[in-house]
Amino acid sequence: MPIRPGTDLALLNGLLHLLVKNDAIDRDFIAQTTTGWEAMESFLEEYAPQTVAEITGLAVEDILTAACWIAEAGEWMSLWTMGLNQSIAGTWNTNALCNLHLATGAICRPGSGPFSLTGQPNAMGGREMGYMGPGLPGQRSALVAADRAFVEKQWSLAPGTLRETGGNGVIAMFEAMERGEIKACWVICTNPVATVANRRHVVQALEAAEYVIVQDAFADSETTHFADIVLPAALWAEGDGVQVNSDRTMTLARKAVPPPGEALPDWDIIARVARAMGFEKDFAFTSAADVFAEASRFSNSKTGYDITGISHARLRKGPVQWPAPAGDQQDRHPIRYLPPDGHDPVFATADGKGVFFARPWMRPSEWPDEEFPFVLNSGRLQHQWHTLTKTGRVDSLNRLNPGPFVEVAPQDALTLGLQQDDHVQITSRRGRIVLPVQISTRIQSGICFAPFHWNDRFGEDLTVNAITPDAVDPVSLQPGFKLCAVALERVEQSVYQNTDDAEPIRKGHPDMMMRTLSTHLGLEQSDKSVIASLPEDARAWLSGFLEGLEMAPPNVGEVPILPASAPLPPKIHARVGGILAGLYSRAHVNHPAMMPQEEITEAVLTPRITVWWASQTGRTEGLATTITSWLQEASHEAESKCLDTFDAKRDLSGLALFVVSTFGDGDPPDCAVPFWDMLREHKKPISDLKFSVLALGDSSYANFCGFGRVLDGRLQELGATPLLERMECEPDFEDAVETWRAVMLKAFAGTKTDEAALPLPTTAVVPASGTREAPVMARLCINERLCSVGCERDTRRIGLDVSGTDLNWAPGDALGIWPSNPEPYVETVLRALRLPDDTSIVLRGCGTVGLREALVRHLDLCRPNPAMLKILGSCAPGFLPHLLKDASLSVVAEEVPTLFRRMQPRLYSIASSPNVSGRVVELTIGVNNTPWPGICSNWLAGSEEGADVPVFIQPTTHFQLPADDVAIIMIGPGTGIAPFRGFLQERAARKATGWNWLFFGERHAKESFYFHDELAAFLTEGVLTRLDTAFSRDQPERIYVQDQMEAAGAELWKWLQKGAHIYICGDATRMARDVDAALRRIVARHGNLSVSEADTFVSNLTREGRYRRDVY
Structure with missing residues (x-):
């Protein structure tokens, strides 16, 4: 099933929904051996086949078929590997897969069960030895007091020696190192400079560290470049060791050849360093067999893990499958967790029951959008391993794939103008790489795949993990490698490709013609540029037109014709047409390059619309850009400009749409001050200007949309003609602007000589991660009072750790915070509404949510809107919890969204530099309680360190x-x-x-x-x-x-x-x-x-x- 990356959870929930709907679940098994089912059935109703199909990109029929197969199978198993785990929802993905097995009873019996496949034979052994996160030997956790006590006893440590923590994961570790909180590191048998997501932080961390030790079998890895000391380690074949397979089989891998030079097995190097540090007694190992003997003491009756009866001596006779208790003589123990006949299985939980977890699918913050429309999926090839330090030295393997590549679907290659072995620049929110193209039918449109084997040793701009996201699963702390939003663009040959046999392009060849034309028009920064004064959108259009000619060259003698809708001024339009005629009409002079006269006339008579914007925070600029695209889709020539570029000699005529916010107490934003000063002093009539005003404001302030109002009034005073009435919007303007869109397009359509049909609404663009519409989670790490004790004011220094997010900022930018309403406010409103707190309501942009969730996160419970004041019979605004304290309203669920303002984020000026505070964004906030408590400042001040805070960066240009x-x-x-x-x-x-x-x-x-x-x-x-x-x-x-x-x-x-x-x-x-x-x-x-x-x-x-x- 070719699922859209990042949507596995939706599919798994959808399959279970169908099993429930078709009564294909084992209700007796659920009742007797599990907990948590009571929340599942209502939760799964959100995952109907059509909904799941829209999320996953799968056909409804395929989803129905998969559910049918599971229902009819009787015994069925699931197997998964990194694609499911390497996700910011990896833990939830596996929870949902286990939910399917628990619901069908297909677990703990022959032929059924969920099986995790690891990528190498010894990954399983590493997990059992407790080398990951809070792990301790014998499938134990440092987060469990009994486990810590057991390990302390085995290691003769004083009680309380082991900490109740597991660290914050690799990503956070390198970020802490980058900040100087970790001074040294010891890298053993891995190559993090190439393998860690968003590897820039690894490079900067290793450069910042005072001491770096790298222990590896190969001296030329990307990471050894940063080492102060390199310790030569032996390969697996150069020492004894035990490998553990996914089926729990232990195999002794005997030393085949001696290690070269001074190389030693990893265990020996570690033990020698420990003894040099004074731990002689605890690290007195003389062989790998001694290390394994210690591990065999860590059996765990709770999980069934037992290797007491296994030793190197026994394994020399052949592999053994655990559990193998002391005295065991059987080599195979294939059945585990299988209960005796008539008994239910016992799971490794406190009550022995399997647990259902209701895990909702949520769109990841890393998601394709207009700027990064493709998904890069990275991974490995079957015949190569990781960063080629070992397998890359085998000629027979290298011949299968001699170098790096990116696979692209045929239809995407056609759209991008890519051919086999062309080079494509792959850009993400973190950087860029350049790889050769392989066009492959096994890749879906919109997705590309690149193996991460080739890195800095093989050339520049090849490291895939230079662009992958480092946001992590909050439980497993694994990064979401498999979902990376990127843009693809064809570029000239990279440094990797062999160019010895390349032929020079001949003069007169179509490629040379295109290159000459592109350079002459100024698209390659020639001094002869004829379009230097064109706006950026026109330059982009012309560049795209030439790329189209390159992808599909005209036949000999055919002259390309510029369309009438080209966003070019008439003179430029004519000149480009003449150049095209001169280049392409040599064989047949009867092909005119110029447009027919009537089309030229139409282009001249279709006036350009300028969308002028003025904004203090940048939000209005984004809206102006959107409106400009609407006008362009309706075949208008339109461009967006800031009012600080307004020229009174040039711009006081024609068609204009003003999109302006109000600043302070009815003032213009700073960028509009010179324009407004000019307009107030202007004396001559401006009757040649036709305009409209879209004003943004906040009615909780006295001078609502103040600048928009005075601007509209002043333009009319000077004789300009309004095309439609001024539109005034609240901060949650999306619905109002969408309704106004059709009215606006109709008004401006009347300004064209040949009115075109209004276009259908375009598909909504998924907002980029870390924006107002798609905030990311930060962790509150500083909450410090700046005022002395007894001060009547409460000013706070707030620090928010944005490690694991893609947020970047510069001094002067603002941090947006989406607060939550306090519980007393929520309870007051619930009592007044007299609706159950799980009542389903529909909110724009959120879909269906429970009433309590809506009141906590999405609705403003401080400022009453006019609809609420009307139902309360009040005309005076006030503090909503006070107004509703004794109220008893009679409303239905559908009315709730209309009675409240939408919650708005609070923007705070950032009070730190990323060059000093690292990944911690600092704020200085004043806690406001006059005339009533401020939502955001009080919420932040009352939050404990470690709390999650939804945030986004609001960049400033001013x-x-x-x-x-x-x-x-x-x-x-x-x-x-x-x-x-x-x-x-x-x-x-x-x-x-x-x-x-x-x-x-x-x-x-x-x-x-x-x-x-x-x-x-x-x-x-x-x-x-x-x-x-x-x-x-x-x-x-x-x-x-x-x-x-x-x-x-x-x-x-x-x-x-x-x-x-x-x-x-x-x-x-x-x-x-x-x-x-x-x-x-x-x-x-x-x-x-x-x-x-x-x-x-x-x-x-x-x-x-x-x-x-x-x-x-």
Whole structure:
């Protein structure tokens, strides 16, 4: 069944759903030998065949057939390997597979059962020896007190010596090493530089480590390159050892040849190092037989693991299958867990019963999207092993696959213009590689496969694990290797391919013609570029047109014709057509390259629509991009531009759609300030402009959609013609904008000379991981009060560990957090609604969820919306839990979503630099309780360390550091210091030479001088050039940061004259306005400018990107 990667869990649940529906389960077995079934049947109802087919990409008929085969089989078994385990839901996948066996009773009897297949003969033995995670010898766990006590006794350790922990896995280990928390490592018989997902962190960790030991049989692995000491180890054939198969059979692998040089078996090297460290008694092993003898003491009656009766001496006579207790004489013990006749099986659980786990399928954070539309599945070839350190030296094996490759489906190869042995660039969210193409019918469309055997030893840009995701299963801690979202692009030959026999391309050859045309048009950065002024989307279209010609060249004498819908200005359209005619019309001059005159006329008469956007956080920019694509799909020429590029001489005519947010108290976003200043001063009519306004805001603020409203009004005052009424949207605008879409397209369709039919809605794009729509889980690792005891304020330093996610950020970016409502609020609302907490309701973007879950995670329980106020008979807003305290509503489930606002994430300025804090994102938050408790800040402050927090990065384009040598002035009172702490950390890490001046203020220095010691250190080190503080309540007269700015006005003006950038962060309603007014006064006073001239100066600072604000 060619299942879509990452959807195994949905299929397994769907199969069990069908077995239940067809009464093909063993209810007696379930009742007598299992627990947890009571939750399963209702849970499985979500996995109907059609739903599963949509998720997995499988045919409904195949799903029905598979369920039928299981139902009719009687005895059936399942076998799985890394494809199921190497997933961020690997544990849940195996839970769901075991659910199928428990439900059918097909377990613990001959011919039935789930079987995990490991990738090498000794992987099973390694698990039994306890080398993974919290494992201890004999199938024990360090998380179980009785297991720790048993092992401590066997090893003569004092009680409590063994810790109740298993570490955080390989990914987290290397990240900790990268941060300097782990100083040294000892790598034995593995090659993590090539084999660990997102290997960049491994490379950086090994470079950061103070001491690296690599123990290997081969000196030229990718990892030995980073070693301070290399210990030569023996191969399996160069020493004695026991291998364990999946069927529990132990085989003694005898030494066949002596190890070369100073090489020793792994056990011997480890024992020698231990003895050198003073553990002579505990590591006095003289042979591998001694090591095995110790292992045989760790039998486990709870799991049935027993090798007491096995020794090297016995294994010399032949293999033995465990369990083999002392005195055992039988070599084979094939039956395990089989109960006596008439008895139920006993499982290795506390009550002896098998457990059902209801494991829902959830779309992984690593998922294809518009930017990365393909899935890369990586793995191994049957005849090669891992990174070729051993098998890669066998010529007969290498002849089967001489080098690296990526397999691509024929239809995808056609779309991408790929032919056999072409080279393709494979790009993920983490990096890029370049591999030769093999076109294969065994690969599904949308998926590609590349073995991970070839790495740095064989060439550059070959390491598959340079691009694989390192998000891990929270239980097994295995990364999700098998699901990597990528983009594919044909590129010129990589360094790996042999080019000795390549023929030069002749002049006049179609490839040479294409290359010449591409270069001349400026697509290859020629100085003769004719399209340098074209917008990026037009350049991309033209590049794609030429790629199409290359994939399907015209016949001799045929002249390619540009379509009328090409997004090119008429002059460029004509010139490109002429070039095409000159290149392609030599054989037959009767093929015109130009469009028919009527098509040219239509193209000229179809006006371009500009979608202007203004945003402080970037969300409006994304919406503008989406709207632009809608217009283009409707055959309009449309482009998206930021309002900071608006040119009054050029842009006050034509067609415009303004998508704008409101900033602060009804103000324009920073990028729109120069535009708004221009528009307010503009005197001449702009009757040639036709426009529409889409305004974004939040009705919980007094000046809802304030900038959108005044913009709409001002444009109409100047005589511009509105094409449709202004649209105003709340933060959860998706439904409203989707409804408005048809109205907008109809209005703009009337501006075309030949109205086209409106296009059908396109398929929704799956949001990228780590975005507002698809947050990832971070772990709360710092929750520290910054105010002294007794302070009336509660300001916190919050740290969120994003290890295991793909999140990347830069100073100035914001972190979005999706909070949960507190339990008392939820209970109050449940009582008022008078509905069971498991009532099913349908929420946009979430599907069907239980009422309690909706109230906890998805609905805003603080701010009443108009529908709720209406049903309460109130017209005054308030705190919703107070309004509902004594209410008793009569509603049905379908009404619930309409009565509440949707929960919105809170954006916090990031207060750290990734170059200093590593994978921990720090925030500075003020816990707000006036006029009522803030949801997010209180939720974070009340969370325990270790709690999961859904987060995403909101990149900023307007609040970034300038070049390292440019001076900056930062004004950040209160929690507004957050981004500037990150700025200073980043500049210190980069050893930036630009001066840094910080204005900080709070009420009292003694109680709330945040990061005092760190700022003092920055001053001492010269990172912070000047620090001015304003503690407003420490003296009779109130002093604020704007007062300190004016006191230092002469110096501040000098900094501005020398090119300094100025930044403000904090409260928008008062502080930002007061600081802005102070800045204008300083400019006027010390620059000897009029008020109007000072305003122009500040506007120019904004236009140049030298005056930036992050206020809220």
